[in-house]
Structure formats: C-alpha cells, structure tokens
Amino acid sequence: MPDGRPPVFDMDYQQLHASAMDKDILQPDNAGSGVLPVNIGTPPWRSEKRVMLRYSGIIDPKDIDACIARANAYAGLDKALHAEASSLIEAITKAGIMDEAGAAGARLRTCREVSADEKYVIGVAFDGDPGALTSRALMLSNPHIVLEGLLINMCIAGARHGIICVDETDAGVMYLTVRALGQMSEYGLLGANVLGTDFSADIEIRAVKPSPVLAEESALVRYLQGWQALPYLHEAAAPLIYNDAPAVVFTAETLAEVAALFREDKLPADGVTGTQIITVHDGEKKYVVEVPRGILSGALLDDIEARAGNRETVKMYRLGGIGGGFFRGNKRDMPVDFRGTAAGTAGGPGVMMIYRGDVAVPAVVKEAMDYLREQSCGQCVFCREGTMQISLILGEMLEKKADIEDIDLLEEIAGYMKIGCICRYGANAAEPVRSSLQEFRGEYEACLKNR
C-alpha cells in the first residue's frame, strides 16, 4: 500500500456530516462518538453480537488506512483472490449467507457458470423500507466492508463490473462512497490487476431514489437501465440481465457479511457467522443493533424494556418493516429474521416497530396499507387492487360503516395477495392484515357498525 493520506475531496466532511445525519437517530443512547447511527450506550444490548458493525464507532469510516490497520479491511479480498471460486462459494453456502432474494452461494455459482464476456455484481447500499437503517449504518460507519464484499463477490462471479447503488438524498453516504472508491483506486484495489493478480475490477456509483419496490432486484436492474422500476418474475438463483450481460444483486448487508466471513483468519467451527442488523423503533427512539440470526423476539424485547424507563408496556410489535407482521407484546418466540417468512411468521427487512399503550390496531394497519397501496407499482391485480380494497375496507371499519362479512373479506383478499403477486412486495403487503387479524381480531370486530 502506498504511504501518504488519501486524496482530499472537495466536500467538508464535518459540515456535510452535520447537515446530512439524521438528528433523530443520534439519541443519547445511540450517540457514541456522536456521529454513528449505532448503539454505543449503556446499558449494553445483551442480545447484540457485532460482526459487520464490529468496528462502528472505532474506526474512522473516511480513513482507509484505519480500516486496513484496525479492521483488517481487504484481507478477505486478498484471501479470495488466491482461492478457488468453488471453495469460496462453498464457504458462503456453509455460512448460510442469504438475503430475501435467496442464498448468496447459489446465485454466485449460477452467475459464475454462465459464459459471458461481461458480468455485473450490483450492491444495494440503500434501504428500501422506510423504517430500515441497515445499509445506512454500514455505509456510514464502515463503507469499506461493503465495498470489499462487492469486490469479493465480483471475483467469485467472474465479473469485472460492479455497481453500488446509494440513496440520492443521503449526502453522507454518497460522500463516503465516493471517497472510499477514490482511496481504493489509489491503493490498487480497483482497475487492472487488483493487488497484483489478474483480476480487474471497476465499480460505478449509481444514485437512486429508494422505495420498497426498488429493493426488488428485478425492478432495480430495470431502473438502472433507465426503465420504469417494474419487478418481473424470474428464477431466484438465475442471473438477471443488465446491459445484455448476466448480473447478480446483493444487499449491502449480504456484501458486508461476505467480507466479514473472509476477513476472519479461519471460519467458525460451525461455519455460520450469521448475524442480522435490526433497526428498532420505539416511539421517537431508533436503535440499530446487530444480533445473531435466528434470535427470538423476547431477547430483543428484554433489551428494549431495559432502556424504556417508565414507558407504557409493549402492546404489540411488528417485524419485517412496512410489510411486516404484527404480534402481541407478550409473544416472545418469534424469529427476528426474514427467514421467518418461510414459516409464515414475519418477513421483510430487519425492522422491529414497538407499539405501546392503547394504540388502535386497525388504525395502525390502515396507515401501513395506505403506504403499501401508494408504493405498489400496480402491474399486477392482486397487489394493486388488494392493497386498495383492504385500505378502503379498513377506512370503513374505522368509521364504523363495515359489516362482519368485511372481516372475512379482508382475510380472503390477503390470502389471494399472498399467492397471486409476482414479487415479494405484494406478498408481504398482505402480512399486516393477515397477522393482525390473527392476533387482534377482537379489535376489528369492535369497529363494526352494529356494535
């Protein structure tokens, strides 16, 4: 690595930081160094296990030297460049690394096996869900772990081209990403013959306007080519097509998990590194925590209660973001993981919303459905009409104009949406209604006109 400081960029980081960082995520409990959206407060989160966010608040995210010296940055890439792709895919598969689009190892394998002159790996470094701060926390605290993961996946997939998609409104993430890529070029991590090998790599930044539908990988690939962001049906493990070339899309979290896996000197005995970053919303407070995959909701609720003070008890919580499922506050055995979707429990991104006191469940669900209705791309009937009809029925319920049959109708529509939508967004959009009817049916019945 060359000596000397990274190139100085035009923007003033401190000034930009002050203007770009959300004040509301810098709660005293979150403040730490005063700049990072992760918890460095007391009491500690007993449920936390930091792997991807291990160096958050410890290293300066704009200093590649610190990232290399203290966080072992690019050691994983170095390892990957000198290993067989098949063994890397095996390690990723064994570690169980996956995102909502499917298992990372399987998607890398199919992309690698396709014969093509050009291939792309696309990183989603924005949060599609309005409640999620996963990508933001990673990019603001340690962008090099995401970019290293992108390079490793490019190397495995046999792709020369990488794209990192960032929120066009997030000046802090944009600044750190531009700066990081400049440093990577200077340090021989981009361009021809990366770290003296025959691997060549370029990474392009694309600024996007985040939305839940854009987080669907097929919609993103279309959008990046200048078309409308419409998801389409595709085989989960098969590469998508970007600029007539095979492409595979990964979240920032998946990229960071891959980098963390190979940065370690040796794999854990069980092969599993799995952690997940969760954004917890408790009233005005927001917390970003990294917890073991498969952790149950009770462990997180214990931590949340430990810092709640005299606040009202938790009536219910929602897992999985805006299209997530609702559960009673005393239900403590729900997996806090999108893998819960397979078990019909919870889905979507790593978000946990806490509702306290006498919050009215149908009103909360109506608000979620209004948003989901607005965000639907509208190309399939079950999502377009389903979100609209559910929203209208809930509105009538809140005005006590609905009948008992309308509850059955809500269930029926939600059931059709689960099976009839062509992308995850539509299937998840049924979850707020389905889950809340299961847990809080009495509250819906109380809203009927003859009560």
Ligand code: SF4
């Ligand atoms: S399920 Fe909804 S968001 Fe997905 S393609 Fe269909 S209409 Fe669009």
